[in-house]
Amino acid sequence: MDESGRPQPGSGTTDDHQAARPGPTPPPPPSANGEARANSVPHTPRDPEEPPHEKRPEDTTPADQGDTSDTAPDTAPGSDPFTKHTPADGDGTAPPAQDPVSQGDTPPPRTPATGGRRPTKAPEPRGGLLMGRPFGVPVYVAPSWFLVAALITWVFGGQLDHVLPGLGAVRYLVSLFFAVAFYASVLVHELAHTVAALRFKLPVRRIQLQFFGGVSEIEKESETPGREFVLAFVGPLLSLVLAGVFYLGMLAVEPGTVPGVLLAGLMISNLIVAAFNLLPGLPLDGGRMLRAIVWKITGKPMSGTVAAAWVGRALAITVLIGLPLLTQSGALGEGAADVSGMDTVTDALLAAILAAIIWTGAGNSLRMARLREHLPELRARTLTRRAVPVESATPLSEALRRANEAGARALVVVDADGEPRSLVREAAIVGVPEHRRPWVAVSGLAQDLTDGMRVSAELAGEELLDTLRATPATEYLVVEESGAIYGVLSAADVERAFVKAMARPS
Template sequence: MDASGGSGQPRSGNDEPAEHSADPTAPATGPTDPPGPEPGPPRPADRAGNGTEGSPGRDGTDEPNSTDEPNSTDDRTSGSTIGTAAAPTPDAESAPGAPAPTEPHHRTPDHRAPDHPTPTRHAAAPEHRSLAHSGIAKGEPPEPRPKEPGGGILMGRPFGVPVYVAPSWFLVAALITWVFGGQLDRVLPELGAARYLVSLFFAVAFYASVLVHELAHTIAAIRFKLPVRRIQLQFFGGVSEIEKEAETPGREFVLAFVGPLLSLVLAGLFYLAMKPVEPGTVPGVLLAGLMVSNLIVAIFNLLPGLPLDGGRMLRAVVWKFSGKPMTGTVAAAWVGRALAVSVLIGLPLLNQSGALGGSGEDMGGMDTVTDALLAAILAAIIWTGAGNSLRMARLREHLPELRARTLTRRAVPVENDTPLSEALRRANAAGARALVVVDADGTPLSLVREAAIVGVPEHRRPWVAVSGLAQELTDGMRVSAELAGEELLDVLRATPATEYLVVEETGEIYGVLSAADVERAFVRAMARPA
């Protein structure tokens, strides 16, 4: 299924910059700054300053509401299952509830400007919040970044991709061991209690076949230069989390088809291995079970509905003829939902009629309940996976709206030995919400961390230099102001940090991008209608 994740918060409204005035006489605390006059647009930072008072750049203070969203990071997932494809949750974490500024055209103020900076014009903005007003200077703790969920027990890294076994796998392994053990008791009663060891071996061998199915997706993705986050074996099978979408419908079709194809190949190999083996023996029973189970996995995953592999193939076909990947996703997702309803109603009826190999007359009440429960679980997984595919497709439509330029906070340049209290005063006067430590030539050296500011009591701030609270800049912490969408998210994922320095193509400082703002922006993008 399609799953996109990422971070970044689109601005509400249009793409025109919404700006706020920064009153140089505003107090250090208070809810808002009064509006100022309306001069022309702000100019970029002059990096050759002397480290004195900073003039205002551009401020971002829109405060959109946040909406909780499950985990996904920009994940495009291809799954194989015991009868269905498990749909992973999106790779985005729930963002903190507090709002964040998301205004465009952030500039680092010229720190050679006079003590009373010229206010910039900000149109259609509900509230102006400086560094002090935002809670940083008041000692309020910054919102914690959500932790990435664990994938279970790491089993290895074939082709450099981590393979995890989720805790739910042990539950289904125990269930398979119990059910297959009962069948062995009828076929090979002489095994006694040892039948459960044979059944456990079957469960492990079957999931090894599922892993081969997922590795087929992974190898195809690597061949097409698509990053694979991980493979996870879970309750109803396995899932390959591919972080980007195929560029063409042809590649999408191949990427989906290779999984069922490998399952069919495995079923054929187990069938050939059965030929020289006596049917009534343990090897014969195991090979027959593995042949049938792989055949079921292949056929079920070829059903044309998301999140199954067949649904991805249908999506690719519709995409090819319509020219629009979103159209293919919508069509395959609704077919997937119809398939879920069919499984819910049809699977118990087929089993009762004996069409699936059982005897309808011999079925008891418990068997009927078990069939209905299994059908409900499978239907719920398919329905949920189809819905997730629609949400991820909608997110991809909104990802281009997530731009580094619109999410960047205005920053004030300060030198190493500047007291924290003075740096915060300059930031408040300029309406800025970030501090960049520069050298005597104005070259950025480090970023003052929000969490570090919180840890300094207010009465100690005149004696604490900003250099002691700053994080040294690395190459990965320099972000182009022109980045947007998945490209921006890829850069942030490559170098995890709490803040990033945003620069123009000319090398001029544009501002500071907070990871917390980006996370909240992603959640808002997920909440927007298609």
């Protein structure tokens, strides 16, 4: 598992730490998931377009305010800044503070906006059936788990018919108990990652039990290679401890009985989970341990990620070719084929699935590392559009004229005191035919400001993306630390800059 919330075989983090589960027989090798930071690639979701708000009462004074910038405008004079769109890319220089046009000879002083406040906490992610909150972290069982539980019950039940033929139909109840107990041990594996993350003050979004095992979605990267190593190692360590406990329990019961068979199966399953996750390639726990070692030696986390990811890809090829050869040659033991109940096609299919998951997880690890490397390039100050403040009753055509003269590409609706109340949505502006604009007030195209739609101009990188994710919207009001209006940030501009940053070579 990896400590960055990324799904992975065996034990993943998002830094998903994911404990991969063995297959549906007396557990075959666990499998891995792809890495996804909380960990999936950071993305700024956007709300569907909302219906226009009702007009507000007419304000009594104009709201022109702010500084006059000597920077070249974003649009040429005479053009419509909202129909001729030039996306921000995150590489330019930060635009000047808003460039409104005042109606007098001297623009009045800028009115502070009640801004800079952090958005309310994002809704808690869901991932299936909520089972509890150990250590305050929600644990979900994904719908896919029930499919796997049924598969394990059916396959393991068939094996019990050979080992304990006298059980009859009861063998399927025993097999179901085994499936639940095995996933309980996977949960313990994930809780080990979670407790370690909380100990290092790394937030854990959730734990999810799913088709390929478990995922601990840890929302931040470890700050040191030592912590990275510990965070990755504790999962396999707990699986080994559980295997030892089940072994001692097996010694204490009569062999050839239901308890003896169950304890033996759980011991073998946890040994497989531990061994598989210790393989030194991303996205497995062993890959994160290798990453930590290379990071420690080179002092560069990116170097560790690259090394562990390529080892992970080599491991995927090895699994694809080697697993079918091992099972069919009997190198895993004379009973390997009998216990697993696999034929050649099944062996190849299992190997292909495992290899694809490992290969994909390794690639995702590289992409996530590149993302973190380029995230600081996303700065609210650089991506912000200049904005013109207008009163709510201002006709759209007049508001656009002012924006064009100011070289601005956004409109902020303010009250009589100059306080921002709403943002005029770009999509709504484009949807109004030009001949209708003199009769449409900007208030009818605006979206009311909430606390989460006010962001600081100093935000950058992951903090900026987290803030936007917490309150999905199409536009945000950007304010200085003093509370003064800086401009408007478009979610579309952030997405374009994000994609461009991801496309750059590391």
